[in-house]
Amino acid sequence: MARSHSAPRVARRARLPLLNTLAGLSLLAGIAAAAGLVEAPSGFDSTTNGFESQTQMDLDRATFEEVDGVAQGLGPVYNAASCGTCHGNPVTGGSSQVTELRAGHSDPHTGAFVDAPGGSLINDRAIDASIQERVTLADPIRTLRSSTSALGDGFVEAIADSTLLGIQAQQPPGQRGLAIQVPVGEANGATRIGRFGWKDQHASLVSFSADAYLNEMGITSPLQPHENTSMGNSVAAFDTVADPESPPTTAHPVSDDVDAFANFMRSTKAPPRDAVIAASPDAQNGQRVFVAIGCATCHTPDLQTAPAGASLGAGYVVPPALGGKVIHPYSDFLLHDVGTGDGIVQNGGPASRNMLRTPPLWGLRTKDRLMHDLLTVTRTEAILRHNNQARSAAQRFQQLSDSDRAALLTFLSSL
Numbered sequence: 001m002a003r004s005h006s007a008p009r010v011a012r013r014a015r016l017p018l019l020n021t022l023a024g025l026s027l028l029a030g031i032a033a034a035a036g037l038v039e040a041p042s043g044f045d046s047t048t049n050g051f052e053s054q055t056q057m058d059l060d061r062a063t064f065e066e067v068d069g070v071a072q073g074l075g076p077v078y079n080a081a082s083c084g085t086c087h088g089n090p091v092t093g094g095s096s097q098v099t100e101l102r103a104g105h106s107d108p109h110t111g112a113f114v115d116a117p118g119g120s121l122i123n124d125r126a127i128d129a130s131i132q133e134r135v136t137l138a139d140p141i142r143t144l145r146s147s148t149s150a151l152g153d154g155f156v157e158a159i160a161d162s163t164l165l166g167i168q169a170q171q172p173p174g175q176r177g178l179a180i181q182v183p184v185g186e187a188n189g190a191t192r193i194g195r196f197g198w199k200d201q202h203a204s205l206v207s208f209s210a211d212a213y214l215n216e217m218g219i220t221s222p223l224q225p226h227e228n229t230s231m232g233n234s235v236a237a238f239d240t241v242a243d244p245e246s247p248p249t250t251a252h253p254v255s256d257d258v259d260a261f262a263n264f265m266r267s268t269k270a271p272p273r274d275a276v277i278a279a280s281p282d283a284q285n286g287q288r289v290f291v292a293i294g295c296a297t298c299h300t301p302d303l304q305t306a307p308a309g310a311s312l313g314a315g316y317v318v319p320p321a322l323g324g325k326v327i328h329p330y331s332d333f334l335l336h337d338v339g340t341g342d343g344i345v346q347n348g349g350p351a352s353r354n355m356l357r358t359p360p361l362w363g364l365r366t367k368d369r370l371m372h373d374l375l376t377v378t379r380t381e382a383i384l385r386h387n388n389q390a391r392s393a394a395q396r397f398q399q400l401s402d403s404d405r406a407a408l409l410t411f412l413s414s415l
Contacts, residue, residue, distance in 0.1 A: 037304055040155050040325035042272035046091050050321035051154055051267040060264035061092055063257055068217060070127055073245025076235040077123035077133055077228055078218035083261060086147035086216065090366050093268045095149040099374055100124070100216070102344050103139040113141070113345040113353055117232030120344050121215050128238050131230035143342035144373040145198050149363050153196065154266030156333065156360075157205050158305035158322040160312050161193040167300055167332045175297050175389050177334025178355055180348045184314035185210060185223040186254055192314045195333040198372050199346040200357050204316065206254055209261035213246065221246040221255040266319070270327050271363030277414035286411025289404050293396035298338075298358045298389075299330040330361035330415065339387025340371060364415040379412050380405075 041049045048057040065084035068074045079100055080086050086098040102120040104113055116122060116139045126132045135142055161179075168177050182194040185207040194200030202208040210223035220227060220243040227239055246255040277283050290296060306312055308323025334357070341354025348355065356372050369375075370382040386394040397405065 037324050037326050040152070040270045040305075040322075040327045042152075042270040044091050044094075044151075044272060045269070047269070048267045049154065049269045051319055052263055057264060057267040060260040060267070063260035064264045065092055068219065070240065073219045073241040075125070075127040075218040076131055076238040077126045077230050079124050079216045081217065083212065083217075087150055091151075093149070093151045093265060094271075094363065095367060096147045097369055097374065098147045099144040100147075101135070101142070102145060102342065103135045103142045104344060105139045105141055112350060113343065118229040120346075121228075123215075123218070123228070123230075126230065131233070131235055131238060133231050141343040143344060144375070145342070146369070146372060146374045148198070148359070149271065149366075150265045151268045151363060152270035152327065152329070153205060154268065154319075154322050155270060155305050155325055155327045156195055156329065157203075157266065157316070158312075158318045158325075159195070159303055159333070160306040160310070163303060163306070164193050164195070164333055167303075168334055171297055171332075174392075175294075175336070177298065177332055177336050177358065178348065178352060179334055180352065182347045183207075184316075187314040187316075190314040192312065192316070193333075194347060195357075197346075198342075198356050199344070199348055199352060200333070200335055201347040204314065205262040205265050206258060209258045209265075210254065213258060213261070219246055219257075220244040221258050222248050223254055223258065266322065270329075271366075271415075273328075273362075274365060274414045277410065280410065280414075282407045282410040283414045284411075285404070286407035286409065289400065289408045290411055293400070293408075294393040296330075297393070298332050298334070298336055299361055300332045300358075301328055301330055303327050303329060328362060330364075331358045333360075334358060336390070337388045338390040340373075340385060342372065361412070361415050365413055379409055 048054050065082055067082045074081055084092050086096050087093055089096050101122040103116040103122050104120050107114050122133045122135055164179055168179055171177060179193045180200055181191040182201060182203050183189040183191055184204045192203035194203050196202040196208045202211060210221045213219045213221055214224035222244050225244050227235055229235060246257045248254060249256055252259040305323055305325045306318045308318050308320040310318045335348060335352050335355035336358055337355045341356060343353055345353050369377055371385060376382045376385055383397050384394055
């Protein structure tokens with residue numbers, strides 16, 4: 001096969017740091033084993049990771065999949081009638097081809113981002129045609145956002161802030177991610193480092209669930225008690241169910257539904273690798289190439305959750321089933337500018353405008369559309385779309401030999 005003229009030099013430059021990295025990973029693996037850490041359970045088999053009993057997980061999954069109607073508070077503006085509509089591939093809790101639409105504009109005087117009327121989220125559906133939301137010419141900043149997988153997110157919630165900050169500190173200045181402190185609604189606004197959503201806008205699965213219940217389904221809860229508007233205009237005339245539409249109960253002070261969503265996600269296993277492909281020499285070589293060209297700087301292969309019983313702030317205590325586990329998300333869960341930023345500001349302030357969370361690559365093989373907007377459909381094109389903080393990794397990919405490039409793509413096919 002033809003080779004890039006610079007490929008041998010890239011390979012030689014990468015070899016020593018790669019060997020050092022692999023040696024370090026082996027050492028860490030030994031330390032982890034000595035500390036009693038174990039691999040997090042993985043699989044697309046819809047069975048519990050141990051956080052809940054299988055019976056309870058199945059009940060919570062049914063709530064996650066339940067299709068709500070207007071009588072349950074759906075809308076008046078919304079995107080989908082159930083969580084499962086957007087999170088279902090290859091099993092409930094996974095990702096999908098479904099996107100949401102966001103829009104806004106820059107302030108002509110300050111340059112600051114300004115939401116479209118009523119908020120940057122433009123709901124795709126409404127229970128009455130007269131309140132359908134639409135983007136206008138006044139908001140030229142537009143983006144699609146894909147539905148992310150929630151599988152394994154219970155383990156992500158159980159990662160200590162200090163672990164994420166430790167990864168950040170080890171990143172070269174030019175590739176260093178942004179960690180943002182975000183309020184946890186169920187903890188009276190106490191903060192943790194954000195890790196859920198494309199802008200790291202949430203740090204807990206309860207807050208994440210309540211946000212999605214309102215913004216994707218239009219159903220209010222004690223954490224999100226106020227209905228969205230239709231482009232800034234009240235929808236009260238179309239809202240027949242008293243707020244909060246998912247009320248608190250004695251057992252669930254947030255709400256039965258919101259807690260069920262969060263507990264279901266906490267019970268899911270991590271996305272597994274394809275064992276056959278992962279064991280192949282090409283995939284193993286591809287994993288080494290992945291590290292050597294710098295992809296692992298942001299797509300961190302291995303993380304560990306805090307010990308069971310550890311208090312991580314904002315009222316969160318690590319559950320026994322989720323503590324002391326090693327996971328392989330291929331993400332640092334930090335915000336980065338890789339040249340594909342959508343221009344939208346949420347919890348991260350102006351600095352985050354063109355930043356997005358490093359998307360976890362576990363479960364990548366279940367996706368046929370890629371990047372935050374799903375506008376890229378091959379892995380090669382997705383890599384080459386990287387720029388800015390990821391420019392050097394994309395350039396090294398271009399300089400790889402044909403065989404190393406094929407090996408890297410085989411490795412990605414195993415995730």
